[in-house]
Amino acid sequence: MNSNESLKDTLFTKAFTENPYPAYEKLREEEPVSYVLLPDGQYAWIITRYEDALQALKDQRFIKDFTKLSDDDEMGHDSVFSQNMLFADMPDHKRLRGLVSKAFTPQMIAGMRERIQEITNELLDEAAGKDYMNLIDEFAFPLPIIVICEMLGIPTVDRDKFRLWSNSMIEGSNGEYAQDINQHMNDFVQYLGKRFAAVRENPGEDLISKLIISEEQGDQLTEQELYGVVSLLIIAGHETTVNLIGNSVMALLEHPDQLELLKSQPELINTAIEEALRYNDPVEFSTSRWAGESLEFKGKSIRKGDLVIVVLNSANHDPNQFDDPEIFDITRQKSKHLAFGKGIHACLGAPLARLEGEIAISSFFDRYPNAKLNASKKDLEWRTGMIVRGVKELPLSL
Numbered sequence: 001m002n003s004n005e006s007l008k009d010t011l012f013t014k015a016f017t018e019n020p021y022p023a024y025e026k027l028r029e030e031e032p033v034s035y036v037l038l039p040d041g042q043y044a045w046i047i048t049r050y051e052d053a054l055q056a057l058k059d060q061r062f063i064k065d066f067t068k069l070s071d072d073d074e075m076g077h078d079s080v081f082s083q084n085m086l087f088a089d090m091p092d093h094k095r096l097r098g099l100v101s102k103a104f105t106p107q108m109i110a111g112m113r114e115r116i117q118e119i120t121n122e123l124l125d126e127a128a129g130k131d132y133m134n135l136i137d138e139f140a141f142p143l144p145i146i147v148i149c150e151m152l153g154i155p156t157v158d159r160d161k162f163r164l165w166s167n168s169m170i171e172g173s174n175g176e177y178a179q180d181i182n183q184h185m186n187d188f189v190q191y192l193g194k195r196f197a198a199v200r201e202n203p204g205e206d207l208i209s210k211l212i213i214s215e216e217q218g219d220q221l222t223e224q225e226l227y228g229v230v231s232l233l234i235i236a237g238h239e240t241t242v243n244l245i246g247n248s249v250m251a252l253l254e255h256p257d258q259l260e261l262l263k264s265q266p267e268l269i270n271t272a273i274e275e276a277l278r279y280n281d282p283v284e285f286s287t288s289r290w291a292g293e294s295l296e297f298k299g300k301s302i303r304k305g306d307l308v309i310v311v312l313n314s315a316n317h318d319p320n321q322f323d324d325p326e327i328f329d330i331t332r333q334k335s336k337h338l339a340f341g342k343g344i345h346a347c348l349g350a351p352l353a354r355l356e357g358e359i360a361i362s363s364f365f366d367r368y369p370n371a372k373l374n375a376s377k378k379d380l381e382w383r384t385g386m387i388v389r390g391v392k393e394l395p396l397s398l
Helices: 004-010 013-018 020-030 050-058 094-105 106-110 113-126 135-140 143-154 156-173 177-200 207-213 223-253 257-262 266-279 349-365
Strands: 034-038 041-048 131-133 289-291 296-299 300-302 309-310 396-398
Touching: 004 034, 004 106, 041 050, 050 309, 050 349, 094 106, 094 207, 094 223, 113 135, 113 349, 131 135, 131 266, 135 143, 135 223, 135 349, 143 156, 143 207, 143 223, 143 349, 156 177, 156 223, 177 207, 177 223, 207 223, 223 257, 223 266, 223 349, 257 289, 257 309, 266 349
Parallel strands: 041 309
Antiparallel strands: 034 041, 131 396, 289 309, 296 300
């Protein structure tokens, strides 16, 4: 067995999930575009160097709509996710993104600051007087789910349902829990169908109402596109931010010198958020792309239909792009990390995630400046799956 085969055997193990960065370093050095077996049984090309990742994310030969590779028109369109901008290529992508993007303009996001601060304060108030808290359950999860539910006009009391559905789909990306995923997706679709019907009867000022009645150059979302777009907003609208908050707090607690620097210079919060995104990106792998044609990429022959995945966390630790990438430095300037992707599929909700992260981290350490991790890091359980990176629980002493 050669060294590369031995290295590939270390991928997707428990030790790898806890700390993938040594394996990524070796892949960048030895085989930066590597053909590997994924946990769900598929083979894929994974791309680990920054420049290669940047090129792949922008290369429209790597397509997002898998149905273009099949003559079966129904193939892949039975999923609630199947018709949204995340899985669309041009020109469909531009049309779908255009119908949604009006809700995510800089002015709209800036106008949400006061409400996000109110929600943050309310959640931190609930922890007042406690000696301990699980940051994920009590703060990092409820904040973004309340925000996206309010944006979409969905009752906040239903947020735990979305957590169940979202976790099932995200963590099921490793090929497990297929039966649960199917049931949860069916429940999700039924819930949304009832919600859409209620909105059509009595539309409001929420985003779902606007998506149903909005037009862009005479175009509207189809029913299937409506399911796809709303489900994407619900799941992507909170998953990234949950892990952004959790990973940021963990990084700061692990680096007390950086936390003290942030306390003494709170104006560093924006660069601190950017560094946390780079250092332990809440989205570890890009969503799937496929080679729309047979092609050569960085010396590798990639066949039409091959699955291609960019390892965002590896790219963000590439020493050819970042000086001392293993050092967590909240003063790092002009960090062109790939946490939110690049190209036409760059994350639409990135400004909202950044704003929520900024408010959450600043407010948490203002309220609980002496917080400490109440567990050994090796005892923390990391979430499974092929997309997000974050811990299931983050126990803190306050």
